[in-house]
Amino acid sequence: MKKLIATVCICILSVTGFAQPTNLTGFNKERKRLSITGIKVLAGYSAANIIYGSIASSQTTGSIKYFHEMNAIWNGITLGITGIGFLTAKKEGTLTYSASLTKQQKIEKLFLFNAGLDVAYIAGGAYLKERAKTTTKNPLRLKGYGESVMLQGGALLLFDGIMYAIHNRHGKALAKMGEKLQLAVTGNGIGLLVKL
Numbered sequence: 001m002k003k004l005i006a007t008v009c010i011c012i013l014s015v016t017g018f019a020q021p022t023n024l025t026g027f028n029k030e031r032k033r034l035s036i037t038g039i040k041v042l043a044g045y046s047a048a049n050i051i052y053g054s055i056a057s058s059q060t061t062g063s064i065k066y067f068h069e070m071n072a073i074w075n076g077i078t079l080g081i082t083g084i085g086f087l088t089a090k091k092e093g094t095l096t097y098s099a100s101l102t103k104q105q106k107i108e109k110l111f112l113f114n115a116g117l118d119v120a121y122i123a124g125g126a127y128l129k130e131r132a133k134t135t136t137k138n139p140l141r142l143k144g145y146g147e148s149v150m151l152q153g154g155a156l157l158l159f160d161g162i163m164y165a166i167h168n169r170h171g172k173a174l175a176k177m178g179e180k181l182q183l184a185v186t187g188n189g190i191g192l193l194v195k196l
Contacts, residue, residue, distance in 0.1 A: 023177075024095070024096075024097055024100055024177065025094070027100060027170075027173055027174055027177065028092070028094075028095055028100055028103075030170060031103070031104065031107070031167070031170055032089055032092055034163075034166055034167060034170060035085075035089045035107065035167075036086065036089050036090075038159075038163045038166075039082050039085050039086045039089065040086075041159075042078065042082050042159060043079055043082040043083075043086070045075070045155070045159075046075035046076075046078040046079040046082060047075075047079060049071045049072065049074070049075035049152075050071075050072050050075045050076055050079065052068070052071070053068040053069065053070075053071035053072030053073075053075065054068075054072045056068035057069040057072060062140050062144070063132075063140040063141075063143040063144035063147070064144060065140075065144065066140060066141045066143070066144025066145055066148070067144035067145070067147050067148045068144075068148075069144070069145075069148075070144065070145045070148035070149065070152075071148050071151070071152065074148060074149065074152045075152070078152075078156075097177070100174060101174060104167070104170075104171045104174055105171075107167050108164060108167050108168055108171060111160045111161075111163050111164035111167065112160075112164055114156070114160040115157055115160040115161055115164065117156075118153045118154070118156045118157035118160055119153070119157065120153075121149055121150075121152065121153030121156065122149075122150050122153035122154055122157070124149055124153075125145075125146045125147065125148070125149030125150030125151075125152075125153055126146065126150055127146070128142050128143075128145050128146030128149060129142070129143055129146030129147055129150065130146075131146070132146060
């Protein structure tokens with residue numbers, strides 16, 4: 001599983017080259033490409049976990065069986081969420097500078113919020129694992145599910161952290177574009193000047 005997580009990180013970083021767009025349209029296309037690439041990587045990770053978890057849970061027993069079972073269940077949900085994210089990312093049209101700035105801030109905040117959820121998942125998994133030590137009602141399931149939730153929360157925390165860093169770095173190009181904008185008062189009214 002550690003090798004799978006390392007592979008996911010390498011895929012995200014290698015496929016998401018850091019192009020520096022020079023115009024707003026290029027900036028938005030690159031943000032969309034980065035998002036879709038991240039969605040594809042997460043979908044691939046989820047599909048691999050569903051397949052492996054389904055096979056492994058049918059061939060193991062005890063807490064390991066439940067660990068693989070939860071990996072398959074968890075990633076089935078994640079795969080559904082990535083499908084929604086993919087459809088949403090594809091629908092984006094032409095955006096103004098202000099709309100681009102709002103979209104950029106929103107995506108960065110989304111990854112930070114998700115990272116917070118990931119920490120909660122890890123804590124929830126640790127609780128389940130600890131609870132397994134004191135219960136008589138299916139402790140093997142609690143232990144296996146807890147370990148799986150901790151692993152999946154950790155993998156998502158890594159993913160969200162990397163995606164935040166990538167989008168944050170990309171967002172700096174938008175800030176540079178904004179520095180070229182200047183509000184000016186002319187004889188005809190108020191206008192927006194672009195420094196070349």
